[in-house]
Amino acid sequence: MSCSDITYHRLMGRWAPGTRERLQQVALELFRRDGYDATTVADIAGAAEVTERTFYRYFTDKREVLFDGQDQLGAAFVDGVAGAPTGATPMEIAAAGLDHAGAFFTAERRAWSRGRQAVIESDPALRERELLKLAALADRLADALRDRGITDPQARLCADAALSVFRTTFARWLADGEGRSFGDLQRETLSTLQSLSAPNQT
Amino acid sequence: MSCSDITYHRLMGRWAPGTRERLQQVALELFRRDGYDATTVADIAGAAEVTERTFYRYFTDKREVLFDGQDQLGAAFVDGVAGAPTGATPMEIAAAGLDHAGAFFTAERRAWSRGRQAVIESDPALRERELLKLAALADRLADALRDRGITDPQARLCADAALSVFRTTFARWLADGEGRSFGDLQRETLSTLQSLSAPNQT
Numbered sequence: 454m455s456c457s458d459i460t461y462h463r464l465m466g467r468w469a470p471g472t473r474e475r476l477q478q479v480a481l482e483l484f485r486r487d488g489y490d491a492t493t494v495a496d497i498a499g500a501a502e503v504t505e506r507t508f509y510r511y512f513t514d515k516r517e518v519l520f521d522g523q524d525q526l527g528a529a530f531v532d533g534v535a536g537a538p539t540g541a542t543p544m545e546i547a548a549a550g551l552d553h554a555g556a557f558f559t560a561e562r563r564a565w566s567r568g569r570q571a572v573i574e575s576d577p578a579l580r581e582r583e584l585l586k587l588a589a590l591a592d593r594l595a596d597a598l599r600d601r602g603i604t605d606p607q608a609r610l611c612a613d614a615a616l617s618v619f620r621t622t623f624a625r626w627l628a629d630g631e632g633r634s635f636g637d638l639q640r641e642t643l644s645t646l647q648s649l650s651a652p653n654q655t
Numbered sequence: 656m657s658c659s660d661i662t663y664h665r666l667m668g669r670w671a672p673g674t675r676e677r678l679q680q681v682a683l684e685l686f687r688r689d690g691y692d693a694t695t696v697a698d699i700a701g702a703a704e705v706t707e708r709t710f711y712r713y714f715t716d717k718r719e720v721l722f723d724g725q726d727q728l729g730a731a732f733v734d735g736v737a738g739a740p741t742g743a744t745p746m747e748i749a750a751a752g753l754d755h756a757g758a759f760f761t762a763e764r765r766a767w768s769r770g771r772q773a774v775i776e777s778d779p780a781l782r783e784r785e786l787l788k789l790a791a792l793a794d795r796l797a798d799a800l801r802d803r804g805i806t807d808p809q810a811r812l813c814a815d816a817a818l819s820v821f822r823t824t825f826a827r828w829l830a831d832g833e834g835r836s837f838g839d840l841q842r843e844t845l846s847t848l849q850s851l852s853a854p855n856q857t
Binding site for chain 2: 542543544545581584585588605606607609610611613614616617618620621624625642645646647649650651
């Protein structure tokens with residue numbers, strides 16, 4: 454397969470810094486150009502000028518190229534929740550988790566995230582995987598809230614609400630022409646959630 | 656396989672009333688006794704004294720025995736939302752959907768639902784299927800809210816919040832020793848959600 458439009462500098466060595474990111478970038482370009490199903494690990498490794506074996510040092514399979522980073526995202530939620538001030542309300546504690554996790558989504562990351570989302574939307578199995586990963590993230594957040602002394606059903610409801618805010622923010626942040634930061638959009642989305650009991654305009 | 660503990664009156668005919676319910680009851684008993692994986696459609700049909708062909712008139716596969724009814728549940732949400740009074744807040748409109756759907760879960764249904772949940776918890780693939788079905792239910796509810804003139808991100812946030820209340824209520828309703836009605840628990844869960852911004856006790 455020709456990869457003339459994807460040119461990269463030759464690696465210094467197998468563990469060169471940036472290999473993971475380059476594999477992700479190359480994979481995303483191939484997924485978008487040729488389709489997710491049609492792209493193989495061999496194609497990705499070839500385009501990134503590494504061996505398949507090197508690919509498998511970073512990712513268990515092709516799908517994980519798109520879902521890598523979920524562990525760090527979960528850890529960011531948990532750290533934010535753990536660091537929220539004593540005496541905060543359950544929703545304020547969850548909001549601290551959201552703020553902390555939101556820092557993940559920098560302006561530099563936006564183009565990658567948009568491309569990734571387009572690939573996920575193109576494939577029902579990837580969409581299902583995304584939903585399940587978000588559910589796992591909500592479970593992790595609920596555990597972190599329980600560690601802060603919040604009992605059920607509050608912890609469960611609060612974690613679900615926070616994940617809904619996160620997911621909604623993410624979709625807004627990826628929208629064409631949207632230029633506001635993830636953090637700003639997320640704070641606005643949270644306050645929209647809290648206004649749902651206010652009178653409807655219609 | 657011996658089914659001596661599962662005895663049923665012989666059918667009057669292939670379309671006898673109650674066949675669907677009897678197949679579900681028999682399947683659940685076999686899933687619980689022998690395990691979900693070990694139970695075949697032939698086992699279920701045999702224990703219910705119908706042919707496999709009759710089984711497939713009601714269910715596309717073994718899994719659907721557990722997820723049948725999701726369409727009616729979704730329709731109940733939608734009807735409740737459509738019937739909410741003009742001028743209600745988004746959350747009040749969603750609550751009307753919850754109330755309407757809650758009527759589904761009668762006292763008579765509780766034992767079946769508890770058994771079903773035990774089977775689902777025993778199998779990771781069934782747990783994933785359940786999460787995906789709940790996500791589809793949230794999407795359907797979001798559409799119903801949009802039909803009521805609620806725009807995004809409100810519709811999405813409100814649908815997610817309502818589904819979280821529903822799911823949390825469902826877990827509470829199934830808990831050992833819990834005797835309150837689904838509707839009562841659901842109204843309590845909704846008011847708990849609305850109190851999440853109140854000061855934490857810890």
